[in-house]
Amino acid sequence: MKRNFIIILLIGILIGLTACRDKSSLNTAVEDKKELSLIELSKTLALQMSKGELKETIDALSLSTSEQLTEEDIKKVWDQILPNLGDFIDIGDTSEETIENHKVVNVILNYQNSGVRVSFTYNKDKEIEGLWIKYEPYKVEIISNDKFEEFEISFGDHKQPVEGILTLPKNIHNPPVAILVPGSGNHNADETIGINRPFRDLAYGLASHGVAVIRYHESVSQYDKPEFTIQDDCLNDASMAIKYAQNCGKVDTDGIYVIGHSLGAMMAAKIAADNEEVDGIVSLAGSPRRLEDIIVDQNEILLKATETVTEEMYKVQMNQINMQVEKIKGLKESSGEIILGYPDSFWYSLNQIDVADIVKNLNIPIFIAQGSKDFQIYADIDYLAWQDLLKDRDNVVFRLYDNLNHLFMTSNGKW
Incomplete structure (x- = not known):
């Protein structure tokens, strides 16, 4: 299961099996x-x-x-x-x-x-x-300090539960709660990417300021489904986390918020539409555009920035990618084929979701945040698309952070 929406921060060299020498x-x-x-x-x-x-x-x-x-x-x-x-x-x-x-x-x-x-x-x-x-990545840690304490939790199907962490601020009765929804990839509860643990940092920061946090290990990675949908990859886990927040007796059930990052941010509106208990959403480096269109941009920008890629190589590669994108847009059913690193069951399920239409019909508070130096989701394309889509809406706040990358860290000029 190889998913490439976040292209960077996993650095590797892979050489295929080849013949031996004497x-x-x-x-x-x-x-x-x-x-x-x-x-x-x-x-x-x-x-x-x-x-x-x-x-x-x-x-x-x-x-x-x-x-x-x-x-x-x-x-x-x-x-x-x-x-x-x-x-x-x-x-x-x-x-x-x-x-x-x-x-x-x-x-x-x-x-x-x-x-x-x-x-x-x-x-x-x-x-x-x-x-x-x-x-x-190291194992996700459970810690407690003078500001908050953490508990291992599980929710959903008792045969295949989603394992997670509840971070509770101390000395606050029934605090509001944020549910963190990760981007694409097989993420643990910290959304570990390289040495970075953005969801751990977010949980510690929010809990230190009085907001409880639920974060979890993605079940699609725990149980390794060869063919999966956006429901398996994102939506089901988030919905079960919301149900847990409602019933755990430790948080304010009138203060349940979804914070999505990357693909999770793209699905935040859908999660809210499917779960009326959600009181607000935060989109961190998300987009109202289709995922396959973003992947086209990612590859185009990457190829143009690679000095060893000739014009002919660029044309061939982009032609292949565009052919795959057209196949995605025309999917009528799932057949087990892998397209752009995902099973076609995933793409077919995404085709049924119109993020732009869903978010326009939400009346809950929406916060849309973007880094100006994000090389996966683009300030001059995706952030502007949000602004154009939701202009003049009094329930939406936009925030562009200067010189921050896809993980909302200071950019080093590469990512």
């Missing part, structure tokens, strides 16, 4: 390393890479992989992620599995701010044929 091409040091178990070898190489020592990893690549993956490629990835990680702590969990006659070993390196998963794919000669480096 062992005699490896130097003596690598031959010695081959006497180690694959897990010990992988731990050694991962730790070396984290220190900028890449030679032995490069020497261990199979011939065809070394033609595709250079030392500079690996260095770029580490240079991008290391400044965000904080101090190195230790080597964490390791695992090994067999996939199509290859061994895949995962090594977790623990840092102050996040883990890093380094995955190696080996052939029968212990040569590396695949290398993948990405953030490995």
